[in-house]
Amino acid sequence: MLLRLPLLHSKKSTVQDKLLEDEKFFKVCAKVMVSRGLSIVNGRKVSFAWNIKVRNTTFSLEIGQFDPSFIKLPIVTLKCLPPDFPGTLTHVNPDRTICYMDKSLVFLDPYKPDAALDYILNAIEVTLDKIVDDKAITNDFVREFDAYWIAHDNCYLLSKEKKVKAKFFEREEAFDKDTSKEWLIFDENDEARNNKWLNKRGFIENIREVPVITVRFTDMPKLPASEVVGSWPPKNWQVFFNWLSNYHSTLSNELMRKLCEGSVNSLQQLILFSVPNIEGKHSSWFAVRVKFTKKIQDLARRYVASRKPGRKNKKVTPNTVRTMFKRDLTTNFYRLCVQDASTDFILNRNLPKKIIKSKRIAIIGCGTIGATTANLLVKIGAGHGNTGRLSLFDKDKLKAANIGRHLLCEEYLGEYKSQATKHFLQSKYSWNINITANNIDISSVNDFYKLLMMHDIIIDATGEQQFSSFISHNYRKALQSQMNVSCSILYGWVDANGLAVRALLDDGKYGCYRCMLHNENGALKERFPLKGKGMKWPHHAQKHFACGESFTPYTEGVSYSAAGFLQAMTIDYFAETPSPRFRHQGFHKSIPATKSQNIAPLKGCPCCG
Structure with a gap:
């Protein structure tokens, strides 16, 4: 019996294909270069000579080392200095190669090599013009002193x-x-x-x-x-x-x-x-x-x-x-x-203003979302400034099973997550970070109210619906009471067994956490469905149940997405641009598209209605 094996390209065939592609590219190179007045210097190495006159000055260049992908730019070398020119020139490196383009500012399309090569030659001409223009030299010096x-x-x-x-x-x-x-x-x-x-x-x-x-x-x-x-x-x-x-x-x-x-x-x-x-x-x-x-x-x-x-x-x-x-x-x-x-430069380089500095932020839950959120917030100034403080709360200890998607690693096994996260952050960064770690529950109303009065924002990263409902209920009660509340609650969680992440800011102006659920024929349902009509979640998106050890398998990247929401929404909150207060991201075709929005309070909501 003959076995029919799939046809595979041999290594020799692959090399031949590559040579054919390169040959095609270099033919395009030669055509473009010659049309612009360049001449072939070395056909083997594929380099071209270019004697170009710019403002009455003739430059003698050699252009070589072409890359068909344009990941690397062609090397342009000044073969000799024009008469009466000094030994040092702007845009010319000590080895006489010319710096003519910032690759990060332009995309050179490898599928249109003729246009890309034309663009390169034009950029070289512009650079040569700057080299002979006294005003341009002075301006370049001012802009690029370093x-x-x-x-x-x-x-x-x-x-x-x-x-x-x-x-x-x-x-x-x-x-x-x-x-x-x-x-x-x-x-x-x-x-x-x-x-x-x-x-x-x-x-x-x-x-x-x-x-x-x-x-x-x-x-x-x-x-x-x-x-x-x-x-x-x-x-x-x-x-x-x-x-x-x-x-x-x-x-x-x-x-x-x-x-x-x-x-x-x-x-x-x-x-x-x-x-x-x-x-x-x-x-x-x-x-x-x-x-x-x-x-x-x-x-x-x-x-x-x-x-x-x-x-x-x-x-x-x-x-x-x-x-x-x-x-x-x-x-x-x-x-x-x-x-x-300096600390200020590091923390504020990526933000328009020092909006996190001196803010009092609490994170409840130092699991995969909470610890990652703490790390992201520290990098933009949390715990910095005269009154800045980052308060961490979690009563659980790190287990070996957590390491696969947690910020913390083996050295913290058996330690309280809040204290370990504090130690990790203060050890990782050289600047001073004011962090308090608390291995306690926020389970009483009095404990929650104390937290509310001591912080500017409380981030609930527990992902526990029961606890989040407790916070939502008592926060809305506090807003309706005579308490002088200036704090808001930000919830972030992984949903649909790892197929979606969501976050909600409750500042008392729109719907609350409970408004994410609505009553349908006597049963509580998701206000914004997590499963499209006729769709099924994939087999891997299911909970694993065990007494006290139930978990949902999903990768660390999902947790980072949730933490990214929380970082972005914290920035927006302190920048006084909190909308949209509800944000959603799905990771599978079974998850319906849901618009990020300010959710309206549900009529008859038992929490905020």
Whole structure:
């Protein structure tokens, strides 16, 4: 008996198909390139020469390394510098490759390679035009200052307080266990965060600490095109301070005064500069680390002494000091790349306003939804600020069966989920988070009312219908009483045995949690059905029953969807844009489409009617 096996492409056949596809693409390449005046340099490597004239300047380019998927852009190399051009050019890397396109801002369609290649060639032309346009060079420098500030060392800015210090230390890298060195600018009074940061960065030993001087640009750094391409970045203190004096004289005067005051006690200084963006907000930083000679220190001491009232010694004029600072009286000069790692920046970078900071948030239930929600809220500022607090409530302990979809792992087995979640979050992040953990039930009305008066929002992540009904009933009672309630309730749960997630905000203005159910022929039914007419849920979407251990199998991603709803609705609530207060998402064809909306109260609702 002959067995009929399915036909499979052999490895050889697959390779041949790939070669045919590539050959077809490169024919398109050649056609487009030649039509634009390029010539084939190397048919084997598929590269093209392009002599292109832009504003009376001829550039000689080579374009190669084409990728049919356009995941990687073709490499464009400047074969030689045009006559009378400096060695450094904007948009040209040290290896003379040209940075001509931000791939993240455009989609190049691999099914239309001719159009994609045309787009690339146009982008190259636009970039070359910028290289020869003095105004464009200056504007590029202003907008992309960081790109031209080629740093010697990395530095992380942990604090923006007025009095900070800088630490240079050796660290062990996370994966290959090599060692490297980096700078940290920190607030000496925030010892807890500093230690956490150093521990997470693999601190080995301290090399040195130096004082920090902070100055702020009032507008974006300026530099003429000729200097951008000729003398930037500054290679020593003299070039740097002369630039500052020429184009930002007020700032250089402020720096000169601060350096005199600081150099009295230390020859080494780290100077931190804050740079505003086009909108005028201070959004980026850079720094220099210098070590002055004793001549500067002697001058600084005389200058500071001469400015004290009642002193009769000879005045040291600002011009004298400025002249000295314009000389290269340093033994070290290093440029630093500064990354903002301050708590405010990390927590608010992805939000338009600090809307979560200083809010009092309670989460009841630290299971898979509650713990994940706590993690998501901490990342946007929960537990931060003068009055900010995140209160966690759960009386259960973590079991091995929970690990498959819980935020917590093996090290927390047997621990109360609320306390373990608190420990996990405070250990994971370096900033200070005000979290309280409570391994108790909120089972009495008095306990609930205390919670209500102490928080701005209560998130019910238990997914227990009985408990949620208890909260809903007593919340509406509190609203109808003489109690001064300014708190709202946010419910989030997994429904349809893992095939849907839902969330509901109750701020007393629309329907309550009980309004999600309606009476149909004497039986309580879902107001918004979870099963389409004639549809069945798949076999895997069923509860597994056992005494005290019943559970519904679904993946962690479902819990993340519910937690994502809760994070988004918390943001919307504090941003005073809470609509729609009811939100729904289905994950299977059997789940009917349900519009997210503000649900109207049901007539005769026993809770809010």
